[in-house]
Amino acid sequence: MSEHRINVEVNGRQQHATIEGRLTLGDFLRVNCGYTGVHLGCEHGVCGACTVIVDGKAVRSCLMLAVQADGAKITTVEGLASPDGALHPVQQAMRDEHALQCGFCTPGVVMTLAALTQDGARPSSETLLDAMSGHICRCTGYQGIRRAARKLAGENS
Amino acid sequence: MKPAPFDYVAPRTVEEACQLLSEAGGGATVLAGGQTLMPLLALRMSQPFIIVDINRIAALQGVSKVSGGTRIGPVTRQNDALVDPTLKQALPVLVTALSHVGHHQTRNRGTIGGSIALGEPAAEMPATAVALGAKIEARSVRGVRSIAAEDLYLGPYMTTLEPDELVTGIDYPEWPAGTTPVFREVARRPGDFALIGLVGALGVEDGRITRAGLGWFGMGATPIKARQAEQALLGQSVSGIDVQAIAELAVADTAPFDDHHASADYRQRVGKRVFARALAEALDIRQAA
Numbered sequence: 001m002s003e004h005r006i007n008v009e010v011n012g013r014q015q016h017a018t019i020e021g022r023l024t025l026g027d028f029l030r031v032n033c034g035y036t037g038v039h040l041g042c043e044h045g046v047c048g049a050c051t052v053i054v055d056g057k058a059v060r061s062c063l064m065l066a067v068q069a070d071g072a073k074i075t076t077v078e079g080l081a082s083p084d085g086a087l088h089p090v091q092q093a094m095r096d097e098h099a100l101q102c103g104f105c106t107p108g109v110v111m112t113l114a115a116l117t118q119d120g121a122r123p124s125s126e127t128l129l130d131a132m133s134g135h136i137c138r139c140t141g142y143q144g145i146r147r148a149a150r151k152l153a154g155e156n157s
Numbered sequence: 158m159k160p161a162p163f164d165y166v167a168p169r170t171v172e173e174a175c176q177l178l179s180e181a182g183g184g185a186t187v188l189a190g191g192q193t194l195m196p197l198l199a200l201r202m203s204q205p206f207i208i209v210d211i212n213r214i215a216a217l218q219g220v221s222k223v224s225g226g227t228r229i230g231p232v233t234r235q236n237d238a239l240v241d242p243t244l245k246q247a248l249p250v251l252v253t254a255l256s257h258v259g260h261h262q263t264r265n266r267g268t269i270g271g272s273i274a275l276g277e278p279a280a281e282m283p284a285t286a287v288a289l290g291a292k293i294e295a296r297s298v299r300g301v302r303s304i305a306a307e308d309l310y311l312g313p314y315m316t317t318l319e320p321d322e323l324v325t326g327i328d329y330p331e332w333p334a335g336t337t338p339v340f341r342e343v344a345r346r347p348g349d350f351a352l353i354g355l356v357g358a359l360g361v362e363d364g365r366i367t368r369a370g371l372g373w374f375g376m377g378a379t380p381i382k383a384r385q386a387e388q389a390l391l392g393q394s395v396s397g398i399d400v401q402a403i404a405e406l407a408v409a410d411t412a413p414f415d416d417h418h419a420s421a422d423y424r425q426r427v428g429k430r431v432f433a434r435a436l437a438e439a440l441d442i443r444q445a446a
Contacts, residue, residue, distance in 0.1 A: 001162035021165030021208065024195070043159060044196035048262060057236075057265040063195040064266060065188075067165055068212060112262060133347040134260030 006070040011079030019066050026050045028066035037077035037107045048135035051108035052076050058115035077107035090114045097147040101139035109135050117152055125153035160198035167210040174209055174323050179298040181207050183320040189271030192263045220244055226330045231270020248329055250338035254281040254356050260348040270324045276316045279350040284380035288357035288372030294326040310379035336360050341435040351375040352419045353428045355435050366390045376411035383407040395440050404433040
């Protein structure tokens with residue numbers, strides 16, 4: 001069993017840790033760093049709730065080892081809103097469109113939409129809706145999430 | 158933390174990786190994109206002693222034009238390949254097939270070589286390699302060899318790769334400009350594994366089929382080359398093709414099983430329709446051009 005020193009930037013803060021090789025990125029973010037907005041649902045890549053942004057890309061944090069993130073920049077849902085509490089445009093769209101009920105899947109959905117719309121990108125609603133296939137929501141029936149995605153694509157809902 | 162303990166190593170070169178695999182004597186598992194391996198580790202269906210992470214080997218990444226075709230580095234991410242201009246031009250059917258692999262989030266990590274080396278029989282990448290006649294370069298401390306994709310697969314998740322071998326490149330032969338792509342997949346939901354899938358390419362010159370590469374996925378224990386249909390298509394004039402008869406031949410090469418998603422009989426009946434429609438669609442596009 002190997003141990004590794006890693007250095008990861010999470011939500012703009014440097015995190016240094018010594019970890020086991022088998023620690024997943026999701027567990028690292030929740031347990032070692034305290035970012036409990038990373039929701040671990042199925043822990044084997046099916047539900048999408050644990051999605052975070054690693055070096056600009058939405059990935060499932062349960063399907064990556066923490067040691068693989070050494071040197072990476074990570075954003076979790078805690079890193080989206082402004083320090084003054086103003087919501088990120090994706091969070092605002094989700095709120096406006098009632099795109100959540102219990103909220104368990106929400107951080108994952110938000111991180112995928114945030115990754116695809118970062119740096120002013122304006123992907124088509126088709127692209128955003130297609131990416132939503134990577135998330136399972138058991139409450140909403142998806143209609144609110146779809147409306148939020150369309151709104152982010154610039155469509156009037 | 159769910160995986161059983163293991164040692165983790167991330168070599169920087171192919172030589173180092175091969176050395177590690179050799180020394181492990183079969184106790185090592187290669188980690189590429191991890192989109193299948195990580196679930197297997199979490200479920201403890203896989204409990205390797207050593208994980209050899211090849212993500213930091215720069216030489217295994219990227220797409221390049223080579224003489225006679227296109228080479229894809231095994232650690233090329235599926236989403237990077239999806240927007241690669243070289244692939245779009247040289248192997249458009251591969252790009253179409255890629256858009257059906259997993260989900261956006263898994264394609265950001267998942268790799269072409271990982272999917273090919275895993276050998277899931279219902280996956281798009283192994284069948285595409287078989288259909289297009291790709292060759293898989295495998296390296297070990299014992300040397301390097303090239304395996305035809307159709308000789309790679311023995312059964313579900315079983316390949317002819319030895320435990321000490323590392324896939325170091327996937328070489329797709331050139332398909333001439335004007336090749337018609339063939340792709341159809343039946344799945345319950347986007348991102349699910351296919352119940353029935355057909356992928357391939359047809360070369361047509363002066364109204365005759367000059368080249369045919371067609372592969373099934375989800376239709377047996379391995380990806381399956383539709384050999385009889387390919388043979389029957391070669392040399393035929395496009396206007397005179399009996400689509401139903403060729404579809405019959407194509408399904409004759411399949412050996413699907415019953416599972417809780419669909420019966421073998423369903424797969425073959427729907428497979429015949431899928432094949433007939435895909436062929437007619439591909440050739441109509443061709444005729445209109």
